[in-house]
Amino acid sequence: MRNKGDILLISCYELGHQPFHLASLSALLEQAGYTPVCIDTAVEPLTARAIRRARFIAISVPMHTALRLGEQIAQRIRQNNPNAHICLYGLYALLNADHLLQEAIDSAIGGEYEMPLLNLVQALENGASIDVPGVHTRTATSGPWVERTPFLVPQRQQLPALTQYAHLQWNDELRVAGYTESTRGCKHTCLHCPVVPIYHGRFFAVPKEIVLADIRTQVAQGAQHITFGDPDFWNGPTHAIRIIQAMHQEFPDVTFDATIKIEHLLKHRHLLPEMQANGCLFIVSAVESLNETVLQRLNKGHTAADIATAFALTEQAGISLRPSLLPFTPWETLDSYIDLLDFFEEGHYIEHIDPVHLSIRLLVPPGSTLLDTTESNEWVGELDGAAYTYRWQHPDPHMDELQKNVAALAERAEGNNVDPLATFFQIKASALTAQGRDFSIEDALQRYGAHKVLPHLTESWFCCAEPTCNMSAPQTITLSSRKVANDK
Template structure:
């Protein structure tokens, strides 16, 4: 039996497939699914972004995963294989939250996590009788997880030399703009620390990648577990990066151990500098009045950080763009990834906006977070998009770059300068930094 796993690209406004020679960041979903596949089954992975899909390639099952902005392309790929009699199964956030839609283009949909159902999917595909919906009766306990099959990918195609791993799954919070609790549940789960450390040891033995990227939604959510993982990492001399909540800056002991164990970068979902906007999306864990102190504590340890910012929240006004950039410069944020609120399928905030008559289409190709697809509360759609691009140009202006990372210089100055200049080139041409990933 041969299984082909495909990572879809996305469609351009003219309907063409977005292509690039490389992808910036390596993902772990399909390599991990390949690792879940039992021995004896031939598995291949294709990345639709940089390589052509041969729809005539002999295979017994095609597996696809997608986010909302990739759904249309995923459906195109699925339809082409099914025309040729090849069964298709689709998973990922979008299919999990829109299974009826996905089933119009697939023979099976994996709803939620794959651990409890993937073997059943493979058995049914082999017998020629896929059931349609596959939903595990329980969430994975994350014990004994296999190491992702990165050997199935051409790692030279990914510009950032990272290898993804995970230590936890789920989220204890319930932000209305996020799918995590719907897909992974509100219960926070974590892998045995010794298994995480052993996986990192294996990943580092590959020899060609420079650091590990922990894909957990919140690395610091379970303090005792995070400490156990970091203590295990210390002897490995490995560089790593992760996602954390802003309140990691309140925990000096954790920051010290992060640095000592090899942490070089933290990505933080700051979302907004406005308390009203944070409240509007139930972001209770963030406190805007603490940001300056929290980010200063991270910077003091020599750990680089990046901040995610979201515009279009109900507390935002036309003044929010300039106010946000002013604060980002004040925080000396090395990098900031800015987005427009994207009320994707299955989200609580989508239900709220739909009830208010503020969403008028479900063209998933446009749900990529740098176009307004809903009616903002305190400005027009055009004002939101114009302010969004203006804020990015201001943040990546030469003056801003100088204030944030050049004066005074630090150990990360050169490391931060290169992406800042690259993103400056892009945003001045309305190329969103997200596009590079």
């Protein structure tokens, strides 16, 4: 296991970012004397030679789309190197372990993956039992490993250049973007979130100096913008502010974005000017819906009125709010979906969203906390293990049909580089048609007026949604084709 190539670490999708989950794991393995080889199949080929050479192969699957691609890669590895131990690690690996362990893989790890994976490698190297805490296998069942990791500075030297990944688009300028995490897990328990059944409300702060060292490495590699990919950057707001203040002091021209709950934006609104003063361009927030029933069923912790307040607060602070949406759930209605569209049109917020967000449908993976609710038996169907989700149908068939139409519109628009504003109104026309109402896209565009130009990444943010479009093979995925791969 000590020779270069014996351990192969693979990433297949991290939202257009240089793969953090390879860099973090590499650091720990290298400290222990191993020499892993890292490959990101989103931007570079996975060769048959690399597969045949490896004895242990770990595939990072932090989200649903990555899992789909990761299982395909695992099946290819199994055909080319049947003796290699294949491990999937990440949120969705453990949730879907029962299906994956049937054929594709040998082990799955969820939660804080570094130490369990290192212990697994050492057990395999020594010929010992692989009944390792935090490692789920065919013969040894283990839950998620949620113990504090001995954090190290991520090792990025082996990874493809940052220029091969998503960029910040700001006016007519494209800026190289990096990515890091200042916390792991989340103290909140939104019922649809894949973090919750793994971390159960716990989170860990990464030491400030580790985070800053990782930023320093990426700035040296050309990063002009940093994405903080924490599930919620303000799980520890004091920790977050200390990091951005130190980053801004050292790199005053480097900008950043972060993901923050609507609830936290209201609770800690006094911190928004500090965020802007230290280089925050935009904040991603999981708005999901304006339907109060949906927000309650998902335990989001905010209301429709709170969403309007968050837009006003961030705009006042000079920060763009970029909401992620989950508009297709069993509790959304056609009326409330149209209300959502009206909110973005009337508030002049259309430019704040990517059209694909208007198509996203609820995913219910095995272990989802939604399954623990008393009313889940009213709408949850059978588990489709191969699709990594429990099936469900909307009580109104028109909503399922609308979702398919919106997904197709968003995918075609992305492929044909259609103006997102025009796509939005095409989607609204489709929704109003389902309600039996006429709608003029041309008139709507004229009423809306001039476009706002907002800073954004060239790769959309997704979380825990059911995919609604086809994916290319891992070796041929481009940034544009990944962008429409819904993962909520």
